[in-house]
Amino acid sequence: MAEVATSRTFSATSDQLLVVVDPVARRADGESVRIAKDVIGAGAAGTKVCLPDGPEEFARALARRGSRRPVVVGDDRALVRAVELLHRQRELAACALSLVPVGGAVALARSLGVPTGAVAAARAVLEGAERRMDLLVDDSDGVVLGTLRIPPLGGATSVREAGAGMSGPWRRTCRSLVRTLVPAARPPGTVSALEAGPARLRVEVDGETLVDLGQPVEGVTVVPGASGRARVEVRPASVGAEASPLSVEGGTVTVSGAHFRYRADAVVSGPVRTRTWVVREGAWGLVLPAR
Template sequence: MATFATPDQLLVVIDPVARRMDGEAVRIAKDVLSAGAASTKVCLPEDSEEFARVLARRGSRRPVVIGDDRALVRAVSLLHRRRELAECALSLVPVGGALSLARSLGVPAGTVAAARAVLDGAQRRMDLLVDESDGVVLGALRIPSAPTGREESGAVAEESGAVTGAPAHPWLRTCQSLVRTLVPALPLRPVQPAPGPAGPTRLRIEVDGETLVDLDQPVEAVSVTADGSGVAAVEVRPVSVGAEASPLLARGRRVTVSGADFRYRADAVVSGPVRKRTWTVWEGSWGLTLPVGADE
């Protein structure tokens, strides 16, 4: 059941990544929230520890996070571990680079629209996937978690010390050219090609105690999503031989994955490797303020 937000006392927590990436959007969000709320307290944490302290000391103020998907997941994780999600509705003004989770949850993409939704929207209760270590998943869980080509290329370039992309300034390009001319014999460490997609994985996947796929059947991909009905939707794509194999589908409140060491992507964060992990659906355990009608 949705409950309507009111322009009350707000605690506006501005993620440092948002401040660095788009200071103008942050300023606009602050102006809209300050103009519409009874009172606004703005906090500028510099790291995750300060972020946690600010959120823990919110008092009766309603927390509003200005940041990206990672900032939202961080806030939900902190409140979950403190067992305060039931009494605290979060709001988000999305600013930053990774915003696909925010969009999938129904948060407006525009800064002004998102800030107005904080003031005039309604709280929507949502399901949460929680593992045995109190890790949370707001959106989708995916196995395996092979990074994208862009992430892999960046990691390899960083390890090799090679410069990828054009220099930011013309004078830097000139200096690099001069160094290459004066020191022609200097060995350069080549950037290794990024590895391809992850190969098949052998996993045992159980849904509410029933085995959906066992170790003898390699799989290409697994996804688990809390679909808002109090259960998780599970999709397993077996390795195809010849014709494309049909996905295996199941629904349940408890999903256990085990087998060889595997990594998994929970929302925007990659975790692992682990050999076994169980996720349980916590129905309606957290609230997010969305525009009126977004949950209809």
């Protein structure tokens, strides 16, 4: 994950804070949520805590934060949701985001350098330093903080889990999506699209074709690299001897071909026929422990 120079260092009295506690985190580990609120509240007198019941209230809380610095208490999905919302509001560049990881899916947070213990993460909120990081933005305004994968490893499970903590229309929508991705019953010997074998995709990096439709591939991985460039790896399908991965760096990545799904961080999207991702250098800031 690319980083640029630290732009700001915070102290307990430098900002008023808005602590947004994701509902999934409250159910998954209420004790860690309580510890995080206590530590942050004791260190910053101007702290406001918001307990949204679902994605719509989560979005409203961020939109109405005013001059408060946002702190998300939740898992990787909550972090990605916050970054995407701020990006779509065109407020990401001016916002330093903090995270206290709570929940089962915190691998992305760990890879970004966020402490996974509630006390350590809460102290970083109060006394950490903002680090600007590169971001992948696609042509539908979606974002990728960590890793993009085609096909989406563990995609079916992730889509099911995406409905956790939702109610009413949100849960019904998620269940409908799951039914389209994972049919309830399949004839013996068949597989779902998420479990299918090698795909035929065209992968272009900065306008140059890395692999075309005639070469089946086992998978494509894209990760924000350094200085506005992404690391792209294509694993060709092999027959007999193992084929070597194809690796390249670039600022724009386009994948096209038959309908495909992709996993961006913790979220599975698609199917789509084509999608383009562009690297935005230093597009978002995350408060991490000061070095």
